[in-house]
Amino acid sequence: MRRFHDEDLSGAEFRECDLSRVRMVGVVMEDAEIDGLVTHLVVNGVDVMPYVEAELDRRHPVRLLLRSDEPEDLREAWRQLREGWTTTVEQVRAMPRGTEHQGVGGEWSMLETLRHLVFVHDSWFRRCVLGLTEPFTPMGLGPQFLMEDDQRELDGSARPSLDEVLAVRARQASEVEAWLADVTPDRLALTAPVPDDYRWPPYAKGRTVRQCLGTVLNEEWAHHGFCARDLARLAGGERWARGS
Secondary structure (H helix, E strand, O other): OOOOOOOOOOOOOOOOOOOOOOOOOOOOOOOOOOOOOOOOOEEOOEEOHHHHHHHHHHHOOHHHHHOOOOHHHHHHHHHHHHHHHHHHHHHHHOOOOOHHHOOOOOOOOHHHHHHHHHHHHHHHHHHHHOOOOOOOOOOOOOOHHHHHOOOOOOOOOOOOOHHHHHHHHHHHHHHHHHHHHOOOHHHHHOEOOOOOOOOOOOOOOOOEHHHHHHHHHHHHHHHHHHHHHHHHHHHOOOOOOOOO
């Protein structure tokens, strides 16, 4: 266990770190920001996560649909997610040319975010929900360690345009919409037909179809939120350099 004592960590950035069971005692935390999978976060003796989750549900009612096991709710959730992305695409087209390539505070740009969702669809929907073994879309963008690995299907040097990525996204969205159109609770409860090979995601075996679909839906919602947040910052003049 690493222990930091009487150190000045102001301005530090922790990225892709596992901070489970971290204890912060006698700390000063002003103007801090936490984005990630956070559960049972106790601040000054109070578990604040129930308040955070309730506020997120109030701000984003689609989250209630995302947690539902009812096909009709899932269809409506998908419709709302797609509607949100349509609005965001219209917004970026109205901004200065090249905005879709700009990252904020070291985060992915809008284009990179969309490419990541192409990868999410290929891995969690096509492979895990549909059980397909077809190659990943080359323009897809996976986690950094995957892009650095011998994943010949993913082209880290790809530089697709916004329209090219959106065309792929439209085809993928049609696949989800068609599948959701006649899905049943029984089908959602089945064990996901994950192919027995080495490809991503290796830890999906044994999960239900509903759980794998949930990953797709949650990734769509979360990354749209990040994208909308950063576009708002860019529109407001907070043009932070990548990696700053």
